[in-house]
Structures are given as C-alpha cells and as structure tokens.
Amino acid sequence: MGKGRSKYKQGPPAPLNELLVTRKRKPEEIPVQSPVQSKRRRGGAASAKAADKKGKLIANGKKGLKGTKPAAVSPLTQKTKRELFDGDSDDGIMDDEFGAESGDEEMEDRRMSLKDDFLAGESDSDVYDSGEEQAGHMFSEDEGESDAEEKLTAANIEGLSRKLDSQLAHEAAEAQAELEESAMQTNIAGEPKPHILGDPDDEDDQAALAAPDVTLLRTRITDTVRVLDDFSNLAEEGRSRADYTGQILKDICAYYGYSEFLAEKLFHLFSPQEAFSFFEANEKERPHVIRTNTLKTGRRELAQALINRGVTLEPIGKWSKVGLQIFESQVPLGATPEYLAGHYILQAASSFLPVMALAPQEHERILDMAAAPGGKTTYISALMKNTGCVFANDSNRARTKGLIGNIHRMGVKNTIVCNYDAKEFPKVIGGFDRVLLDAPCSGTGVISKDPSIKTNKNAKDFMLLPHLQKQLLLCAIDSVDHASSTGGYLVYSTCSVTVEENESVVEYALRKRPNVKLVETGLTFGREGFTSYRGKTFSEKMKWTRRFYPHMYNVDGFFVAKFKKIGPTRATAANGTKADGATEDEGSGVDNNDVPFGGFDDEADRELMEKAAKKHLKRKGLNPKAVAYSKGEVVTTAAEEPKALKAEPTMKGKEKTLGKREKQEERAPNKRKEAPKTDKNLSLQKRQAPLRVTQTENRKSQPTEPLPPPAPRLRRKPDRLRSLRSKSKRNLGKNSLVRLWVQKSSGFFFSSFVFLLYGIPYAIVCAYPTRFLYLWSWLSGGTIV
Numbered sequence: 001m002g003k004g005r006s007k008y009k010q011g012p013p014a015p016l017n018e019l020l021v022t023r024k025r026k027p028e029e030i031p032v033q034s035p036v037q038s039k040r041r042r043g044g045a046a047s048a049k050a051a052d053k054k055g056k057l058i059a060n061g062k063k064g065l066k067g068t069k070p071a072a073v074s075p076l077t078q079k080t081k082r083e084l085f086d087g088d089s090d091d092g093i094m095d096d097e098f099g100a101e102s103g104d105e106e107m108e109d110r111r112m113s114l115k116d117d118f119l120a121g122e123s124d125s126d127v128y129d130s131g132e133e134q135a136g137h138m139f140s141e142d143e144g145e146s147d148a149e150e151k152l153t154a155a156n157i158e159g160l161s162r163k164l165d166s167q168l169a170h171e172a173a174e175a176q177a178e179l180e181e182s183a184m185q186t187n188i189a190g191e192p193k194p195h196i197l198g199d200p201d202d203e204d205d206q207a208a209l210a211a212p213d214v215t216l217l218r219t220r221i222t223d224t225v226r227v228l229d230d231f232s233n234l235a236e237e238g239r240s241r242a243d244y245t246g247q248i249l250k251d252i253c254a255y256y257g258y259s260e261f262l263a264e265k266l267f268h269l270f271s272p273q274e275a276f277s278f279f280e281a282n283e284k285e286r287p288h289v290i291r292t293n294t295l296k297t298g299r300r301e302l303a304q305a306l307i308n309r310g311v312t313l314e315p316i317g318k319w320s321k322v323g324l325q326i327f328e329s330q331v332p333l334g335a336t337p338e339y340l341a342g343h344y345i346l347q348a349a350s351s352f353l354p355v356m357a358l359a360p361q362e363h364e365r366i367l368d369m370a371a372a373p374g375g376k377t378t379y380i381s382a383l384m385k386n387t388g389c390v391f392a393n394d395s396n397r398a399r400t401k402g403l404i405g406n407i408h409r410m411g412v413k414n415t416i417v418c419n420y421d422a423k424e425f426p427k428v429i430g431g432f433d434r435v436l437l438d439a440p441c442s443g444t445g446v447i448s449k450d451p452s453i454k455t456n457k458n459a460k461d462f463m464l465l466p467h468l469q470k471q472l473l474l475c476a477i478d479s480v481d482h483a484s485s486t487g488g489y490l491v492y493s494t495c496s497v498t499v500e501e502n503e504s505v506v507e508y509a510l511r512k513r514p515n516v517k518l519v520e521t522g523l524t525f526g527r528e529g530f531t532s533y534r535g536k537t538f539s540e541k542m543k544w545t546r547r548f549y550p551h552m553y554n555v556d557g558f559f560v561a562k563f564k565k566i567g568p569t570r571a572t573a574a575n576g577t578k579a580d581g582a583t584e585d586e587g588s589g590v591d592n593n594d595v596p597f598g599g600f601d602d603e604a605d606r607e608l609m610e611k612a613a614k615k616h617l618k619r620k621g622l623n624p625k626a627v628a629y630s631k632g633e634v635v636t637t638a639a640e641e642p643k644a645l646k647a648e649p650t651m652k653g654k655e656k657t658l659g660k661r662e663k664q665e666e667r668a669p670n671k672r673k674e675a676p677k678t679d680k681n682l683s684l685q686k687r688q689a690p691l692r693v694t695q696t697e698n699r700k701s702q703p704t705e706p707l708p709p710p711a712p713r714l715r716r717k718p719d720r721l722r723s724l725r726s727k728s729k730r731n732l733g734k735n736s737l738v739r740l741w742v743q744k745s746s747g748f749f750f751s752s753f754v755f756l757l758y759g760i761p762y763a764i765v766c767a768y769p770t771r772f773l774y775l776w777s778w779l780s781g782g783t784i785v
C-alpha cells in the first residue's frame with residue numbers, strides 16, 4: 001500500500017477545523033505577527049500550538065542552541081507515536097489510548113505533534129518558531145545585521161548600505177505578498193469589495209469569468225464564498241445572491257469537475273463556506289481503515305502483528321474498539337497472512353456506523369437485506385459472537401461470491417447467504433429481530449473513492465434510486481418482528497448525502513408505515529438529519545437520524561436512521577404478506593383505502609411505474625400502445641410491483657405470451673392455488689423455499705404467512721414438454737390419448753392430402769408428357785398434329 005504519513009488522520013471525531021481545511025481565517029483568528037512570522041506559521045493555529053509546545057521542550061533541553069535541526073525533535077515525536085501501542089502495555093488494553101485518561105485534547109496534541117513531524121521535514125523553522133526565549137536567535141536576518149555591523153568600514157559602507165536596501169525591499173515585497181494572500185482569505189474590515197462578477201458589458205471581465213485558469217478559479221471561489229457569507233457588506237451593487245451562487249456553481253464545476261446538476265445538489269446541502277470545505281474534502285483520499293475480526297483475534301494482537309510487518313497504524317478513535325487506521329505499510333494489506341487468516345477486513349470507518357446503530361444481540365435472528373460484499377454482515381456476526389442467525393441477502397449473484405468469500409475467510413458460521421431481490425424478501429421469510437438495509441445509492445458520500453460519481457449521476461438517477469430505496473425500506477420494515485423480545489429494530493443507511501435518498505425516504509416510510517417510529521441511533525457523533533430542507537418539512541424526529549460528512553469527520557459521507565417497529569404490518573400492506581403474525585382478521589375487512597399506508601399509489605411513483613411497464617413491454621417486443629392496461633391496475637403492492645408492471649395484455653398479446661401450460665391453467669383458474677395442502681404440496685413448497693429448512697435452533701419467531709405457491713415458470717419449454725408427456729402417460733384416458741394422437745398427427749395427414757391432390761397429377765404429367773398433350777388437345781377440341 002505504501003501510504004505516506006502525510007495522509008491526514010481519522011482520529012476521534014472533532015468539529016471541523018476550518019483553519020486546516022479551508023485556510024480561511026476570521027479576522028480575530030489572524031495572529032498579530034510580522035509577515036515573515038506568519039509565513040512560518042502557515043500550518044495554522046493548531047500547528048503553531050504544537051510547535052509552541054515543542055519549542056518549549058527543546059528550549060528546556062537545548063536552550064539557546066542556534067541552528068538546531070529538526071532531527072532534535074524527532075525522538076520526541078517518535079516516542080509519542082510509540083506510546084500509542086507500546087506505552088499502554090501495562091494497562092493491557094488498547095482502549096487506554098483513547099480512554100478516560102487520554103481525552104480528545106491529548107489526542108489532538110498527539111496528532112499535531114505527528115503532523116509537525118511531517119512538516120519538520122519541509123521547514124526547519126517550524127520547529128523553533130515559538131519559544132519567546134529563543135526569539136532572538138531564530139531569524140537569519142538578525143545574524144546578517146550583526147555581521148554587517150561588525151564589518152562596517154568606510155570602504156564598504158556604500159556596498160553594505162545597498163545590500164541592506166535590497167534586503168529591506170525584498171522583505172517589503174514579501175510582506176506585501178503575504179498581506180495580499182491573507183486578504184484573499186479573510187474578511188478584513190475596510191478591505192475593498194472583491195470584484196468577482198465584473199461589468200456585464202466589459203468583454204475582458206466576461207472573458208475572465210469564463211476563463212478556466214485554475215488559480216484564478218480557486219481565488220474566485222474563495223472570494224465568492226466570502227461574499228455569500230457576508231452578502232450585505234461585500235456584494236457588488238446591483239448583484240443578487242443568485243448571481244454569485246450561479247457563478248460559484250460554474251466555478252466549482254470547472255475547478256473540481258462536477259456536473260452542474262450534482263454540484264448544485266451538493267452545494268445547497270451546506271452553507272457556502274461548508275460546501276467549499278465539502279468539495280475540498282472530496283478531493284482528499286480518506287484514511288485506510290481495517291476492522292479487527294473479533295471472532296479470531298483482538299485489536300491489540302492484530303496491531304502488534306501488523307507493526308511487526310512494518311505497518312504504521314493506530315486505533316481509529318475511541319468510538320470504535322475494533323478499527324485501526326493505517327498510515328503506511330510495507331506490505332499489501334489485502335495479502336498479509338493475518339488478512340488471509342481472516343483477522344481483519346478492509347472497511348471504511350463510516351461503514352462501521354450502521355452496524356453499531358443496529359446493535360445486534362447474541363442469539364438474535366437478523367437480516368442484512370443488501371449485504372454484498374459483507375463488510376457489515378461479518379461485523380454483525382462478530383458482535384453476535386457467531387450465535388443466532390444472520391440472513392445475508394444480495395440481489396447481485398456475482399457479488400454474493402465475494403460475500404461468501406468474506407464469510408468463510410472471517411470464520412463466520414451463523415450466516416445464510418441468499419440471492420433474492422430484497423423486494424421479494426418479505427414473501428420468502430420474515431419475523432426478524434433486527435434488519436439492516438444498507439441500501440444501494442448514488443454514492444455521493446464516497447466521491448473521493450470514485451470521482452466518476454461527479455459526472456455520471458443525473459436527474460433520472462435521483463428519481464429511480466429513491467424509488468427503489470423506498471420500496472426496499474417498506475419491505476425491510478415488513479420483515480421485522482415487532483414483537484421481538486430483544487429487538488424489533490431496523491437500520492436504514494446509505495453512503496450518500498443527498499436528501500432525496502435519505503430524509504425523504506425515511507419520511508416516506510414513516511408515512512406509509514405508521515407501525516414504525518424513529519429512534520436515536522446511539523451513535524456518539526454525526527450531524528442531525530434535516531427536519532426541513534428547501535421548503536420541505538420532515539418529521540421532528542428526523543433530528544435523530546445521523547449525517548456524516550468527509551469534511552467534518554474525515555470519513556466517507558454516510559446517513560444512518562434507526563426505526564423501532566411498534567405494531568404488526570397490516571395484511572394488506574405493500575408486500576402483500578401478513579408479517580408479524582397478523583391474523584386474517586387484522587388484515588381482512590379493512591378497506592385498503594382507509595389504511596393510511598401500504599401500496600405505492602403516489603402520483604410520482606405511478607408515472608415511473610408506467611414508464612417502467614412500457615419499457616418492459618418494449619423489451620419483450622410488444623407495442624406498449626397496443627397493450628391495454630389501466631392506470632389503476634398497474635401497481636398495487638411494493639413486492640409484487642415487478643410482476644404488476646408486466647401489465648395486463650390484450651387477449652391477443654396474452655395468447656402470444658402465454659405458453660400451453662399457462663393456457664391450461666387459465667382454462668382451469670385457481671386450480672393450483674386452491675389445491676388442498678397435501679403432503680405432496682407441502683414438500684413442493686419446501687423445495688421451493690429451502691430457507692425454511694435451514695433455520696437454526698436460535699430462531700425465535702416464525703412468520704405466520706404460509707409460503708406463496710410457486711410462481712408459474714414462463715418460457716421454459718423443456719419443462720412444459722416434460723410435463724405434457726408425463727401428463728399424457730399418467731393422467732390421460734384412452735379417448736384423450738386418441739385425441740392427443742390425432743392432434744399430434746394432424747400435420748402429417750394434412751401434408752399427405754395435399755400431396756395426393758397435386759403431387760400425383762403432377763408426377764403423371766412429368767412422366768408421360770406426350771400422352772398428356774394428346775389428352776389435352778383432345779379435351780379442348782383441337783387437332784392432333
């Protein structure tokens with residue numbers, strides 16, 4: 001992997017340090033110092049603090065030493081780093097590192113000392129630039145001055161004075177440059193307004209606005225952020241907020257490479273200043289993190305083993321007891337003996353959070369609805385100590401292979417892997433103590449990992465994805481056992497930061513399923529979810545959901561919401577199942593129109609469904625216009641939607657699509673459905689749903705819904721023929737056999753008849769042409785020549 005140490009650390013979540021992220025400082029934060037000093041302190045206030053600390057330490061040890069090299073400090077920082085793993089050995093547990101004694105501040109100091117270590121390599125002066133006692137020995141210009149004074153003679157006085165002048169001029173130029181730079185970054189009172197938008201009639205101004213000069217773009221972005229933050233004071237006359245917003249969006253697209261659509265969507269999630277920090281953070285790589293597999297080892301042992309292999313690491317933060325952040329590695333982390341033995345998994349820090357919110361308990365029955373490649377599944381199993389049962393489902397068959405691989409490697413033994421579309425899941429099995437839905441999403445939280453997201457997401461994605469997420473969330477809710485004695489919880493998460501995929505989806509679920517409520521996630525950090533956004537208002541409880549941003553916590557962008565199911569799902573709910581042991585009475589007799597939840601009957605959804613139905617028919621080679629389906633019939637249930645989307649074809653279309661078996665079934669409607677539950681049928685059901693058989697003894701509650709009859713198999717000719725043959729052998733009487741024979745032989749009879757009618761006369765004509773001519777002329781009364 002070989003990651004440099006300059007990769008900034010994950011650390012315990014701390015509020016955004018604007019100084020570090022954006023380099024923009026408020027007037028009161030600008031230290032009063034000479035331009036030269038300010039240059040030396042460019043690392044920001046925190047860095048200066050650490051440098052001060054070091055300066056004092058050095059001053060104690062080597063007071064007054066001139067030209068001391070950074071190497072003098074290295075042992076200190078090295079020691080600090082070593083302490084992270086060695087120093088705590090007496091206490092015997094890794095948590096000490098971030099435990100009660102070592103608070104956030106101490107961590108911050110450690111971090112800064114490490115940071116300064118990196119900086120020390122770049123700038124010698126950083127190390128000494130703090131202790132007041134040393135001030136007189138620090139600057140080289142002091143040395144120059146004293147030299148000049150010492151050697152001043154009448155002969156060289158002119159030359160020395162020229163030298164001094166040029167030095168002063170150089171300093172003045174430097175100071176001016178510094179001032180200009182800091183003025184660009186700060187709001188100094190009395191500073192002239194930034195000239196951003198220019199004169200609309202001035203060609204030069206307009207050309208400059210369009211020019212994609214990177215330095216200029218960046219300056220203009222920071223200037224515009226300043227103006228938007230202090231619009232009343234800094235805006236040019238006659239210019240509106242929208243003018244500036246439009247310009248900054250264009251500049252963000254040009255500078256960072258976003259599509260206008262996505263730039264706007266992301267920009268409006270934050271204040272202009274924070275949006276800038278967010279876009280900046282997306283340009284930086286997130287720290288590499290591994291999760292200790294506690295089924296096989298402990299974090300301390302793993303850390304020691306990896307350190308022995310030349311890996312530089314440290315615990316991720318006190319919020320996790322299993323995460324390790326990797327700074328540098330001499331070996332590929334995906335191929336160490338520890339990795340192959342399943343002692344850890346490479347997993348983003350934010351990916352821990354949904355599982356932590358889910359808080360799985362031992363001996364529970366848990367569903368991970370979209371599980372591949374299994375980072376969260378294996379974490380769930382580890383927290384359950386391999387007890388209970390985890391159903392790990394993913395609709396993508398190829399991805400389930402990776403999931404299975406991880407499950408085996410990590411020594412997970414309580415998991416059943418399934419390959420269903422999660423929308424079907426409530427029909428397959430239900431009654432889970434907890435369900436995790438880590439939904440498929442646009443990935444706007446992981447742009448630093450996949451920059452193609454900047455341009456490959458469009459408006460359609462932000463309609464289709466939320467639609468799928470809503471369906472999945474309803475199905476997830478319906479899979480939870482509200483009566484679970486230990487759980488009854490559901491966690492919904494995405495690695496996206498857009499409101500459409502998060503709060504809007506949660507709000508939809510709350511509206512459609514009044515039998516769930518939002519609860520606190522139990523996560524110790526993260527920003528509250530939006531309770532209102534651009535004119536839309538959400539439930540007040542939405543503040544219990546959590547948003548994680550790269551610029552705030554140096555983790556991937558993430559969203560986590562936790563629900564508690566408080567009542568059974570109605571029999572008529574979206575998935576068409578009677579989950580949670582709802583009796584027939586609970587469901588029947590209730591007019592679905594009166595039920596404030598269930599189904600996907602929103603106008604917005606309907607439009608999408610109709611489009612999808614048309615597309616589906618087109619793919620099948622049918623003309624959607626020729627196929628009659630009423631709007632009302634299109635989709636009635638969430639889980640059955642894909643089938644419903646196939647629409648009701650006209651009789652002609654039906655004939656075309658249905659096979660013989662289906663036609664037979666049509667002629668004998670409900671014959672299969674109403675078949676008594678003989679042993680034979682039951683065994684068939686078991687074969688159709690092997691999951692039932694694979695239940696573990698830890699299972700607590702059974703879904704009351706009998707399994708649905710197996711779906712008719714379309715387009716499977718061999719099956720059809722086989723069944724026809726076996727039917728003809730076993731079931732048909734003598735007459736039916738004759739009929740079948742006639743039916744099958746009718747083609748042969750017909751072709752024989754045609755041959756007799758035309759073939760024989762034709763053969764005669766060909767065999768005796770002269771006789772035929774005689775016959776013909778005689779018949780027609782002509783003369784025979």
Ligand SMILES: C[S@@+](CC[C@H](N)C(=O)[O-])C[C@H]1O[C@@H](n2cnc3c(N)ncnc32)[C@H](O)[C@@H]1O
Nearest residue numbers: 370371372373374375376395396421422438440
């Ligand atoms: C965000 S990833 C899940 C990551 C996983 N939870 C982990 O931690 O490793 C989303 C997953 O949802 C799966 N998926 C997409 N649509 C699905 C559906 N309709 N039913 C089930 N899984 C689906 C995708 O194949 C993908 O693996």
